[in-house]
Amino acid sequence: MKKILAIDMGATSIRGILAYVDNNGLQMQEVMRLSHKMVKVDGCLRWQWSRLITAISDTVIKYASEISAVAVDTWGVDFGLIDTQGKLLADPITYREPKHLKGLEISHRYFTDEELFRLTGNQVSPINTLNQLLALRAEKPQLLKQAAKILLIPDLVQYYLCGAILGEKSIWSTTAMLDARNKNISEYLLDMFGLDRHLIPAFRAAGTVSGSTLNSIIPALRAYDIKVINVLGHDTAGAALVTRAMSESDCMFISCGTWSLVGVSTDKAFVDQAAYRAGLTNELAYQERTLLLQNITGLYVLEQYKQQLENKMARKIAFSEITEHVEKHQGTYLTIDLGNSVFAQADTDFAAAMKESLCHRAVNSGSDDYRQYDDFDYFGVIYQSLAEQYRQTQQQLRQITQNSLSKVHLIGGGAKSTYLCQLIADTLQTPVIAGPYEASALGNILLQLKTLGEIKDIAQGLELSGKICPTVIYQPQMANRTENKKIN
Missing domain, CATH: 3.30.420.40 (ATPase, nucleotide binding domain)
Known part of the structure; x- marks a missing residue:
């Protein structure tokens, strides 16, 4: 019997659920819940990244002797930038930041909303990652120049847990940077907007092992050998799975x-x-x-x-x-x-x-x-x-x-x-x-158990x-x- 830890992150609260299968079926226990909110830092609405990642790592450590694996799912579109040394350049900006409107204005110089929809399949909104990036480049061009990789929130948490720089397509499909028809990054859009293809991480399929906490960038986690599983990073996809x-x-x-x-x-x-x-x-x-x-x-x-x-x-x-x-x-x-x-x-x-x-x-x-x-x-x-x-x-x-x-x-x-x-x-x-009521967490749990061979x-x-x-x-x-x- 292998126990797993599912980290299910919402825009107002995150929680950790311990789960395993025994003779009585699937067992689930909530072991962590944290309310959080966006705060204004350096003129932008940002997520309290240190608080979030500390709560997650502390929970992993607390149950390290019991769990075989951990995985995370979150809301869409938001991201962090890491530099060539693997450092997070700034706390992630939230999708509710009004300055993202600037990115939409920039995109309209190149495409109408309908043209963008036909290219990406995404409903056009200021919150799309594409528009967030365009606004960031207009506002703080040096920050984007320092970046080596863009990691969406679940990918960023996974990076902290096991050091793997990877992307997962369900969460990247919220960015307005994928071509919905071929299900890959739109090279055409990147070229049109002058965005560096090297900023995009390699993709790994949901339901695979990304690495181990032995390679975590959080020193305290390196004392444990816990698998970090790449599940459906977008909570909507995880919920639909069940x-x-x-x-x-x-x-x-x-x-x-x-x-x-x-x-x-x-x-x-x-x-x-x-x-x-x-x-x-x-x-x-x-x-x-x-x-x-x-x-x-x-x-x-x-x-x-x-x-x-x-x-x-x-x-x-x-x-x-x-x-x-x-x-x-x-x-x-x-x-x-x-x-x-x-x-x-x-x-x-x-x-x-x-x-x-x-x-x-x-x-x-x-x-x-x-x-x-x-x-x-x-x-x-x-x-x-x-x-x-x-x-x-x-x-x-x-x-x-x-x-x-x-x-x-x-x-x-x-x-x-x-x-x-x-x-x-x-x-x-x-x-x-x-x-079920808690569908995104259940999707996370079932994919982990399947990856470990428990189901x-x-x-x-x-x-x-x-x-x-x-x-x-x-x-x-x-x-x-x-x-x-x-x-x-």
């Missing part, structure tokens, strides 16, 4: 957390005008499958509104209280456009913004039912609006891929809400398979994880929700 969308072509997945990623697994990229106009993006998954997906607002509005309402009421609100209220509502709630930029801003008065949006809708549609809504009804508005967004994306994906998408696999925090799961099934008129394949790993990561099927228009069938 969904039926990877093995069943008619299945759409929804990763519902603060943001929602809605997509399908395909054997090719879609870079035509229809995909561009639909706001889709192409990223890479396990064994270089393509994820055609849309990144839309998820539970962020609900989280922010809940916090503001708690402040107003001077008490905590349990999710069970929210569910009990919205389930009593007769009919469907009115919907708002959660894609409106006002709902992405932390300083928004969410109650006022939702009321204004519904008032505007009333002018256009003649329905002023919202005037009867109380504070808790706005949770129902958010849930209904989420489900409607998913329905619209499902229709777009059906048209573009010419696939029926007759089922949905819902993962992430949203899968915990029985109300939301049933609402999605009813709105989409599609069965919804809900769970035969991902399917066996999912079967073994059934007891601690159960899934529930929600059928559309089911009168009695207690009839939903729990499956392993």
